[in-house]
Amino acid sequence: MKFDTKAIHGGQKPEETTGAVMPPVFLTSTFAQSSPGTHKGYAYARGTNPTRTALEKSFTALENGTHGFAFSSGMAAIDCVLRLLKPGDEIIAGDDLYGGTYRMFTQLFQKYGLIFSFVDMDLVSNISEKITEKTKLVWLETPTNPLMKIADIKAISSAIKTKNTDIIIAVDNTFATPYLQQPLNLGADIVMHSATKYLGGHSDLIMGALIVKDAKLAEDLYFIQFAAGAIASPMDSFLALRGIKTLHVRMQRHCENGKQIADFLSNHIKVDRVYYPGLKSHSSYEIAKKQMKDFGGMVSFQLKDNSKTATFKFLENTKLFTLAESLGGVESLVNHPVTMSHGSIPEEKRLKIGITNSLVRLSVGIEDIADLIEDLDQALHF
Numbered sequence: 430m431k432f433d434t435k436a437i438h439g440g441q442k443p444e445e446t447t448g449a450v451m452p453p454v455f456l457t458s459t460f461a462q463s464s465p466g467t468h469k470g471y472a473y474a475r476g477t478n479p480t481r482t483a484l485e486k487s488f489t490a491l492e493n494g495t496h497g498f499a500f501s502s503g504m505a506a507i508d509c510v511l512r513l514l515k516p517g518d519e520i521i522a523g524d525d526l527y528g529g530t531y532r533m534f535t536q537l538f539q540k541y542g543l544i545f546s547f548v549d550m551d552l553v554s555n556i557s558e559k560i561t562e563k564t565k566l567v568w569l570e571t572p573t574n575p576l577m578k579i580a581d582i583k584a585i586s587s588a589i590k591t592k593n594t595d596i597i598i599a600v601d602n603t604f605a606t607p608y609l610q611q612p613l614n615l616g617a618d619i620v621m622h623s624a625t626k627y628l629g630g631h632s633d634l635i636m637g638a639l640i641v642k643d644a645k646l647a648e649d650l651y652f653i654q655f656a657a658g659a660i661a662s663p664m665d666s667f668l669a670l671r672g673i674k675t676l677h678v679r680m681q682r683h684c685e686n687g688k689q690i691a692d693f694l695s696n697h698i699k700v701d702r703v704y705y706p707g708l709k710s711h712s713s714y715e716i717a718k719k720q721m722k723d724f725g726g727m728v729s730f731q732l733k734d735n736s737k738t739a740t741f742k743f744l745e746n747t748k749l750f751t752l753a754e755s756l757g758g759v760e761s762l763v764n765h766p767v768t769m770s771h772g773s774i775p776e777e778k779r780l781k782i783g784i785t786n787s788l789v790r791l792s793v794g795i796e797d798i799a800d801l802i803e804d805l806d807q808a809l810h811f
């Protein structure tokens with residue numbers, strides 16, 4: 430099946446008892462057994478629930494994996510991956526991570542003895558240099574948030590695997606979605622999503638996903654998911670599955686609109702710098718072009734006036750772009766990383782990597798492009 434067909438039919442079949450085309454929302458905690466241990470594949474809903482199973486099969490199909498897992502949040506999915514490790518294990522991660530991921534690594538797992546190093550993923554050698562015999566996990570995010578840096582998944586994976594095949598390579602694929610890139614095909618072992626964003630696509634749920642292509646890894650992750658219990662609910666599973674059915678159509682429009690907004694901002698007198706992987710001026714344009722089907726709907730930019738007053742004026746001025754956390758929904762959102770999504774990163778560190786006071790991040794929605802541009806244009810009159 431091609432991707433667009435998989436988005437609708439991947440891993441799905443009509444429900445067995447009634448033929449319902451969409452899986453019912455199985456709001457049940459437990460399932461009848463005819464004799465101890467004899468049941469229809471479902472025993473207790475923390476372990477498995479048919480609505481969640483349908484969604485997990487959809488995740489698996491989209492990412493070209495063999496097993497998928499749905500969690501109560503993106504963070505719960507990341508938490509599950511880190512629980513594969515033990516004290517003393519080393520993790521190499523990108524230096525431009527989602528703020529919550531950075532917070533989880535440094536404020537939760539560091540105190541359990543995991544050792545993190547953060548490197549610029551632009552150069553494969555930055556990662557190779559950090560590998561020791563204790564390295565167990567490499568955590569990539571690409572494009573990164575909010576600076577849209579691109580890590581070359583294929584080059585990084587092959588460089589790591591030639592050193593040590595036991596190192597797990599995990600990719601947070603939230604920004605790209607499987608429509609734009611499929612990390613398992615490029616050598617990664619685990620794909621992670623905040624399904625809260627593009628997969629769900631309608632800003633109406635919080636959810637995480639993990640997809641793998643290795644049976645042993647799947648078994649280990651399933652054990653943690655079941656034992657720790659951070660599962661996605663049946664209702665949220667239903668909503669995510671419904672959202673996924675239009676993923677490819679939504680992504681096409683997100684990409685078209687994103688590109689036009691990046692061009693508009695690049696030519697605007699009040700704008701200093703635009704971060705969008707589809708711009709030829711972007712430092713990783715060539716890798717993005719090779720690795721991704723298109724360039725996505727996330728655009729960041731920096732105002733020429735770097736004052737807090739100017740930035741806040743712009744953020745208060747937008748009418749269609751709603752000032753809010755999150756991304757990936759059909760509606761356009763604007764975010765101020767310094768005060769919102771990246772508030773948990775120390776000032777010195779964020780300035781060093783380029784998250785300045787006037788950096789603004791747009792999640793470009795699928796509204797009419799003329800209305801979106803008009804809104805940004807009027808908001809930039811301050």
Ligand SMILES: *Cc1c(COP(=O)(O)O)cnc(C)c1O
Pocket residue numbers: 502503504505527529530570574601603604622623624625626635636637
């Ligand atoms: C939102 C987000 C997360 C966290 O996911 P939640 O669903 O909010 O728990 C992780 N990574 C990226 C890139 C995100 O955008």
